[in-house]
Amino acid sequence: MDFSYITDNQKRFIDELTEFLRIPSISTLPEYKESVQQAAEWTASRLQHAGIEHVKVMETNGHPIVYGDWLHAEGAPTVLFYGHYDVQPAEPLDLWNSQPFEPVIENERIYARGATDMKANVLLPVIACETWLKDANTLPVNVKFLFEGEEEIGSPSLAGFMEENKELLRADAAISADSGRMEEDQPASMVSLRGLAGVQIDVRSAGGDLHSGLYGGAVPNSAQALARILDSLKHEDGTVAVEGFYDDVMERSDEEKETINATFSSDETFQQKAGVDRVYGEPGYTPGEQTLIRPTLDINGLWGGYQGIGVKTVIPAESHAKVTCRLVPNQDPEHVIDLIRRHVERHTPAEVDALVFPLEGKAYPYMLPEDHPGLKAVEEAVQHVEEKSPHQLRIGGSIPVAGLLQQLLDVHTVQLGYSVFDEGMHAPNEFYRLSQFEKGQKVYTRLLQELAEYLE
Amino acid sequence: MDFSYITDNQKRFIDELTEFLRIPSISTLPEYKESVQQAAEWTASRLQHAGIEHVKVMETNGHPIVYGDWLHAEGAPTVLFYGHYDVQPAEPLDLWNSQPFEPVIENERIYARGATDMKANVLLPVIACETWLKDANTLPVNVKFLFEGEEEIGSPSLAGFMEENKELLRADAAISADSGRMEEDQPASMVSLRGLAGVQIDVRSAGGDLHSGLYGGAVPNSAQALARILDSLKHEDGTVAVEGFYDDVMERSDEEKETINATFSSDETFQQKAGVDRVYGEPGYTPGEQTLIRPTLDINGLWGGYQGIGVKTVIPAESHAKVTCRLVPNQDPEHVIDLIRRHVERHTPAEVDALVFPLEGKAYPYMLPEDHPGLKAVEEAVQHVEEKSPHQLRIGGSIPVAGLLQQLLDVHTVQLGYSVFDEGMHAPNEFYRLSQFEKGQKVYTRLLQELAEYLE
The missing domain is CATH 3.40.630.10 (Zn peptidases)
Known part of the structure; x- marks a missing residue:
């Protein structure tokens, strides 16, 4: 032809x-x-x-x-x-x-x-x-x-x-x-x-926002509880702390890693492009490996209570976060959502309620x-x-x-x-x-x- | 007269x-x-x-x-x-x-x-x-x-x-x-x-929001770091974890506590008014004592990244929280702000920057x-x-x-x-x-x- x-x-x-x-x-x-x-x-x-x-x-x-x-x-x-x-x-x-x-x-x-x-x-x-x-x-x-x-x-x-x-x-x-x-x-x-799986986490601590002068000290705070839950999702070293998260992750060959590292930008270029002072992530992997063949968990957004100028001494009754994971073979989005749900259940402070619901847009x-x-x-x-x-x-x-x-x-x-x-x-x-x-x-x-x- | x-x-x-x-x-x-x-x-x-x-x-x-x-x-x-x-x-x-x-x-x-x-x-x-x-x-x-x-x-x-x-x-x-x-x-x-002292905490992890597909895994996340900082502010039992926070707190007499407890509403009434399922706070104190003569720390609001409907796979470059404390004799608002600032400095993950600035409206x-x-x-x-x-x-x-x-x-x-x-x-x-x-x-x-x- x-x-x-x-x-x-x-x-x-x-x-x-x-x-x-x-x-x-x-x-x-x-x-x-x-x-x-x-x-x-x-x-x-x-x-x-x-x-x-x-x-x-x-x-x-x-x-x-x-x-x-x-x-x-x-x-x-x-x-x-x-x-x-x-x-x-x-x-x-x-x-x-x-x-x-x-x-x-x-x-x-x-x-x-x-x-x-x-x-x-x-x-x-x-x-x-x-x-x-x-x-x-x-x-x-x-x-x-x-x-x-x-x-x-x-x-x-x-x-x-x-x-x-x-x-x-x-x-x-x-x-x-x-x-x-x-x-x-x-x-x-x-x-x-990479695949994608995401959840929204909704924490509720009271029927409505409360005045911190009248109630502060004797009632739970949804934002404080959310911080605890979110903090529990990752270890200090950058690895994901959700139980079972890495179980299905396919370890890639040394050749594949070599190929990735040979063509990926230098740490310096990567930092410059990202506008960050230092690379940061799962220990033992290069930025190329971290961003291409390793799974991640990131908070995409969080909100609750008063966000305006100045002070409003409110104890927020509801606080929220959106969290998504980039997945690698052989992780399953539904299973990862399930692992996060179970993790949140285990890490929700007893004084509040937390709901986890899946976000649209999952990908294998x-x-x-x-x-x-x-x-x-x-x-x-x-x-x-x-x-x-x-x-x-x-x-x-x-x-x-x-x-x-x-x-x-x-x-x-x-x-x-x-x-x-x-x-x-x-x-x-x-x-x-x-x-x-x-x-x-x-x-x-x-x-x-x-x-x-x-x-x- | x-x-x-x-x-x-x-x-x-x-x-x-x-x-x-x-x-x-x-x-x-x-x-x-x-x-x-x-x-x-x-x-x-x-x-x-x-x-x-x-x-x-x-x-x-x-x-x-x-x-x-x-x-x-x-x-x-x-x-x-x-x-x-x-x-x-x-x-x-x-x-x-x-x-x-x-x-x-x-x-x-x-x-x-x-x-x-x-x-x-x-x-x-x-x-x-x-x-x-x-x-x-x-x-x-x-x-x-x-x-x-x-x-x-x-x-x-x-x-x-x-x-x-x-x-x-x-x-x-x-x-x-x-x-x-x-x-x-x-x-x-x-x-x-009670007195009042408040701060805003601003965490920055990058020059701008980043795409989690391109950067996720190898860059810090301001919301994750904020969660760590906020979680560090309080112990699981409801006490404030800021180093030195209770140092100046005046312990009140048993008579004063008796007076308070005699006139304060029952736990049940208090819960009903607050719309909470259970009282929660500093162990060893009643809700009356907790809300009237004990100091507190509450997150009044937090925000960062995407807060809309659905998914946006962004790694937020900036996340924020407002935190205020109700103070009791002999705590000093300026000193408490200083203690929080030092605590945040000690608990800020190395991969991000955090700024603490005082909010208006302090009261002795x-x-x-x-x-x-x-x-x-x-x-x-x-x-x-x-x-x-x-x-x-x-x-x-x-x-x-x-x-x-x-x-x-x-x-x-x-x-x-x-x-x-x-x-x-x-x-x-x-x-x-x-x-x-x-x-x-x-x-x-x-x-x-x-x-x-x-x-x-």
């Missing part, structure tokens, strides 16, 4: 991307519900235009999921392509140099909300399939597409959808285009993500096996087009899909996207490099062929 | 009180600055009308202080009368049955903001002096008046004013009319108040010596008019004046007011009983004579 179809049609692909970016598919804001629907329909129609069959806009409790497939490669493996068509809000608007939903091309970059996260990447597997179907009238593998509209709000409908459509989504491997690289000229595949940790054939296929395809081998990236953040696919469908996900991490994801003046767009189309086109070979 | 002058002029006194109550002298709201000034001038003019000399409206950095004296009782003791002419804001207005600054008399009660706290009480010593000066053309003691306009905002100018006017304010005893009783038919003198604790002759004088005067002996009330709250007079002028304060604690102080539909008004005038008139005898 040569890439002449891609070259010949590049102007049209950019026009299509521009059209796609004009739809303000902001999943988090209810007033954009229709636009999100419109983006789903646009995606479905684009799939059909590429020659994909059985294209459906499928309803969920939230925004719809777009499905499509082409299953005529008899005896060949089946690949599931994942992406999301929703975007983040564009605020703060005054920091944009152009309108976020009126794409502008300048210096071979297209500026718009959703450009790099991830509408351009969404088109890569679609264009790759179109290229094969137009040029060769066939595909080397069977393909399925799963495009969701809720990634930016934590994919709340995705797990349920997968459970209900296990047969429809069955595949030998998944490829997620919701990915990228650190530098423009260094390709990368994300092979490890994910790690692609080093020897997964899909990774080999990606390496070959990237090498062929870019003449460089992709780095294996570990990410400290969380994206639900890969963990869910593994947990619920037993499918591994190779993550290959053409975003570069300087392209303003979630920020004003988000953009995407058009050179990456074309390169990504070529790599994905080649990838179909490599997948046919390696997934056998 | 009989009380016919008081009886004959009662209607006028009520009219004057009504006039006084019409002035919205809300010290806390800048837009009422002129009204506060007007109330000061009204007070000064009322003093002059009573026959008091050298009446001055004296400027401070805040609202003015009204001074006046009558010093012709040669060889007799000098008594300083204290009161405040400012009031609390009237909000919430929709809970008032009448306009807060349009006094209404119903069922022998006068309804208005400031009625019981404390404009009616302000008039008691003024009317008492007027009664003597009209009837006898003299006073049995020398008198001085100190009426401030900032009590409701914590008396920020009072200490400075006292320091600058030590000679002017010199007296053998002070009588504060900013006081009251629990029940209408049981007279009381407040003989003990106060205790009138049991055998103070002013208390005897009050007892005699009350007994004469009410035919009952006043209870000695201990109060867990804080009023700055008595502690300041003792600390700065070495003058003890006897506290006798005719408010009843069900009269809606600081609340909607505040009122004052007119029967108490007249009774208070008579007691204060008699009191001048008793003071002449006992203070010798």
Whole structure:
């Protein structure tokens, strides 16, 4: 397969991307519900235009999921392509140099909300399939597409959808285009993500706030009790004190640690970026290991009582905290929430009541096996087009899909996207490099062929 | 001295009180600055009308202080009368049955903001002096008046004013009319108040909030560090863990504790009023002792990071808490703040910075010596008019004046007011009983004579 179809049609692909970016598919804001629907329909129609069959806009409790497939490669493996068509809000608007939903091309970059996260990447597997179907009238593998509209709000409908459509989504491997690289000229595949589990802790010490002159000394204080509970969550040395927290944690190989440490920034650079005076964390691990392959527990917020100017001598009846954990294989978000709940029960002072309830937005940790054939296929395809081998990236953040696919469908996900991490994801003046767009189309086109070979 | 002058002029006194109550002298709201000034001038003019000399409206950095004296009782003791002419804001207005600054008399009660706290009480010593000066053309003691306009905002100018006017304010005893009783038919003198000292604790862990996916595990968390600091402030059993906190605390006599426990509500009633399931506090002390004669430390508020709906995986760079202590003799507010600062320094985790700064509104604790002759004088005067002996009330709250007079002028304060604690102080539909008004005038008139005898 040569890439002449891609070259010949590049102007049209950019026009299509521009059209796609004009739809303000902001999943988090209810007033954009229709636009999100419109983006789903646009995606479905684009799939059909590429020659994909059985294209459906499928309803969920939230925004719809777009499905499509082409299953005529008899005896060949089946690949599931994942992406999301929703975007983040564009605020703060005054920091944009152009309108976020009126794409502008300048210096071979297209500026718009959703450009790099991830509408351009969404088109890569679609264009790759179109290229094969137009040029060769066939595909080397069977393909399925799963495009969701809720990634930016934590994919709340995705797990349920997968459970209900296990047969429809069955595949030998998944490829997620919701990915990228650190530098423009260094390709990368994300092979490890941390999971996420969170709780809110609500402490109550009385029926209402009390005057410290009248009651102070003889009644409990919710804020004092919350401090005790929160303090009990971590040891002084930075390790998590929740009983059983580390039990399931996968210890990573020395080689993996070496790889991480070789590519991670120096402590000095890391401190500078974080704006901290010193690194601090689990003893025995480097900052790279701590942030990429070790689990964490962080208080994200806390509040209670009087927070204004001056003095108000109140004994707060209620105090609250939000706590989230980044998880690593083989930790389970539900189990971690349960461990925290039990820990809080054991560490709640007898004079108050504390409730722990799970926060939305849990994600399973994910790690692609080093020897997964899909990774080999990606390496070959990237090498062929870019003449460089992709780095294996570990990410400290969380994206639900890969963990869910593994947990619920037993499918591994190779993550290959053409975003570069300087392209303003979630920020004003988000953009995407058009050179990456074309390169990504070529790599994905080649990838179909490599997948046919390696997934056998 | 009989009380016919008081009886004959009662209607006028009520009219004057009504006039006084019409002035919205809300010290806390800048837009009422002129009204506060007007109330000061009204007070000064009322003093002059009573026959008091050298009446001055004296400027401070805040609202003015009204001074006046009558010093012709040669060889007799000098008594300083204290009161405040400012009031609390009237909000919430929709809970008032009448306009807060349009006094209404119903069922022998006068309804208005400031009625019981404390404009009616302000008039008691003024009317008492007027009664003597009209009837006898003299006073049995020398008198001085100190009426401030900032009590409701914590008396920020009072200490400075006292320091600058030590000679002017010199007296053998002070009588504060900013006081009251629990029940209408049981007279009381407040003989003990707790002091107040407060700090804000600001913890900083980074230059800005950090993403827990990118940095979680290798950077400190200000909220976690704050929890550690706050937890260190108190022991599990409810005692304060700040080193040196109890060093200066005066241990009270068994008799005093017996008095307290005999009159304090039952644990059950106390719990019900507080809306708590169990009493909780310093072991070895009853709730009455804990709230009236023992010092406390309470977190009044805490905040940091994300407090909204759902999840935001932020590592908060800054977290804050407000902490105040109720103090007892012989604790010093400045010293307690210093102890807290040193404690926080010792208990701040090495990975963060913590700052402690004092909050406004400190107050010295106060205790009138049991055998103070002013208390005897009050007892005699009350007994004469009410035919009952006043209870000695201990109060867990804080009023700055008595502690300041003792600390700065070495003058003890006897506290006798005719408010009843069900009269809606600081609340909607505040009122004052007119029967108490007249009774208070008579007691204060008699009191001048008793003071002449006992203070010798």
